[in-house]
Amino acid sequence: MISNIPIHYFLVVSTIMFFVGIYGFLTRRNLITMLMSVELILNSVNINFVVFNRYLYPDGLHGHFFSIFVIAVAACEAAVAIAIIINIYRRFTTINVEDVSEMKY
Amino acid sequence: MEFTGTQLMFIIFSAIIVIFSILTVTSRRILRAAIYLLFVLISTAGIYFMLNYQFLAAVQLGLYAGGIIVLIIFSILLTSHISQKFEKVEWKKSVFSAIAVIAGIIVTLTAVLNYQFEANNAITQEVDMNLIGTKLLSYDRGGYVLPFEVISILLLASMIGAIVIAKKGKKV
Numbered sequence: 201m202i203s204n205i206p207i208h209y210f211l212v213v214s215t216i217m218f219f220v221g222i223y224g225f226l227t228r229r230n231l232i233t234m235l236m237s238v239e240l241i242l243n244s245v246n247i248n249f250v251v252f253n254r255y256l257y258p259d260g261l262h263g264h265f266f267s268i269f270v271i272a273v274a275a276c277e278a279a280v281a282i283a284i285i286i287n288i289y290r291r292f293t294t295i296n297v298e299d300v301s302e303m304k305y
Numbered sequence: 306m307e308f309t310g311t312q313l314m315f316i317i318f319s320a321i322i323v324i325f326s327i328l329t330v331t332s333r334r335i336l337r338a339a340i341y342l343l344f345v346l347i348s349t350a351g352i353y354f355m356l357n358y359q360f361l362a363a364v365q366l367g368l369y370a371g372g373i374i375v376l377i378i379f380s381i382l383l384t385s386h387i388s389q390k391f392e393k394v395e396w397k398k399s400v401f402s403a404i405a406v407i408a409g410i411i412v413t414l415t416a417v418l419n420y421q422f423e424a425n426n427a428i429t430q431e432v433d434m435n436l437i438g439t440k441l442l443s444y445d446r447g448g449y450v451l452p453f454e455v456i457s458i459l460l461l462a463s464m465i466g467a468i469v470i471a472k473k474g475k476k477v
Contacts, residue, residue: 210352215414216323219406220326223406226398226402232380239342240345247352250352250358261436267361272459279376
């Protein structure tokens with residue numbers, strides 16, 4: 201227990217952040233803002249990993265390393281997604297998902 | 306009710322996280338949404354500092370706040386006009402999404418708050434750079450060399466993939 205903050209408080213914060221990300225993913229129609237919602241979701245999961253590591257298994261480092269790997273995967277995902285978004289913009293001159301409805305063939 | 310310094314810090318960080326993540330998904334100007342996301346990520350790094358994971362907080366600041374946000378802002382500048390505002394979300398869609406999300410929050414929070422987590426009183430392991438480096442490259446029990454190598458291949462693949470996707474192809 202870290203200076204009298206129960207573990208549940210951290211979990212409440214990360215839960216709210218996760219579902220706010222889902223709300224953004226459902227309502228947004230712009231590819232970049234949808235990507236930002238995904239980043240929110242990944243970030244809240246990271247908080248969960250780290251908090252579980254610190255409170256429940258303080259003698260190990262599994263959550264810590266797992267969040268480092270999640271951050272690396274998020275960076276990869278952002279790079280590839282932004283490449284795809286720029287390519288879509290070049291072809292359709294918009295990044296609104298409802299206007300991008302045709303594939304190559 | 307008296308708060309200690311750490312509790313006060315936690316309250317500030319969590320308030321920033323909640324408020325700015327809501328603003329991130331509701332703001333109608335895309336550049337502002339990106340900056341709000343930056344605030345959320347920075348206060349997450351603050352929470353990592355509070356939990357005494359300095360290296361993870363540094364990674365969070367450098368990679369997320371420094372790297373991904375800059376990438377997102379660049380792509381915003383390439384793909385949209387700064388002054389452009391999104392049109393309002395249809396009320397039907399936003400109401401139904403909000404109902405689904407609030408139901409999800411309620412279900413998850415009742416599950417979480419009713420669970421008795423067993424606090425572990427084992428000796429806290431100090432996280433220093435030496436230990437992190439050794440663990441990342443050790444193949445003994447509790448070593449992480451396999452995910453480390455897999456991540457390096459993933460990084461290489463995504464780097465090549467990003468270049469191939471974004472480079473100008475022949476006109477179609």
